[in-house]
Amino acid sequence: MKNDAPWVAPLQQLPASLKPIAAMQQKHYGAVLNPTRWWGRMPRLFWLVALFVGFLERRRSPLSPELRALLMTRVSQVCHCDFCIDANSLRLAERSGAMEKVLAVADWRDSVLFTAQEQAALAYADAVSATPPRVDDALKTELTARFSTDAISEMTALIAFQNLSARFNAALEIPSQGLCQRAGHPDA
Template identity: 70%
Template sequence: MKNRQPWVPPLSKIPASLAPVVKMQKKHYGDVLNPTRLWGRMPRLFWLVALFVGWLERKQARLSPELRALLMTRVSQQCDCAFCIDANSLRLAQRCNALEKVQAVAEWRSSALFTGGERAALDYAEAMTATPPRISDEQKAALKQYYDDEAICEMTALVAFQNLSARFNAALEIPSQGLCDAQGKPHA
């Protein structure tokens, strides 16, 4: 996807109800994140989505932080979402401390950097992201080798969330924010 400006104008003034999010983003990233300026047109929906992702990213999640970032990065790539690829690559780089893994996500099938459990999860995420989703019996069996039913349900919710986010951002052409360069290196 070309790095164009969103075709729906981003908000220049974000609703006051999102002030805590704006403050956190400015502190953590140095600026308001690009999607906030469009999601901000729907503050109630923004908070519902934020609560959903907050639950998925909780400390007691059934999936490791690295696996969550890995799946979110791959779904972002499949949806061709410039912002999501940028933000999730940064998250993955921070969580796995291995830039080689961030750089290899798109070629996970041929890379030796991924575990059997990660491969099963990535295969499932790709099948789920297809339109329509096509999950084979083999993919289900592979997941069951590594994850229990609760983890699989949580993984499904995570992949569905990332599809929602990436498709929203990609459809509106929300650009990358330069959080992580093309080689997977976080910007200081």
């Protein structure tokens, strides 16, 4: 951990209400995820956030799983969240089936790996993640040409959620856990 001041220290013992999620993380990742130990101070909020993530990750989302992972990875980079970059890079590698896109996300404007739809979504992620958000008319036109209004609304919610998560984690200096490396993706 970069800073071990008491106000940023993780919980050593999670509340009983978070034990099921901790067990699931332990089984899936081999460890309880670092943010769980910080969010665990607010179990009700943790579960609300988890439900929101579950909704965004549902099968019937108008956004493909790969596009969701791509956007989450980009927002993680914009917010400089070490944990989120690691976790979302792993998700993107799994969903895209390769590391090429993961490695190209930071320089997406100069890469030929992204479709026109993905480029529009990445431009939107950058614009929405700016402080204040900077979504111009040209980008709005591009988005409406490539996505339905439902997809744009959901994309906005996904980007806003990832900003919340990444900014929370980055502010508290929640460290990466090497998830992408452990899964055999050493370059993330």
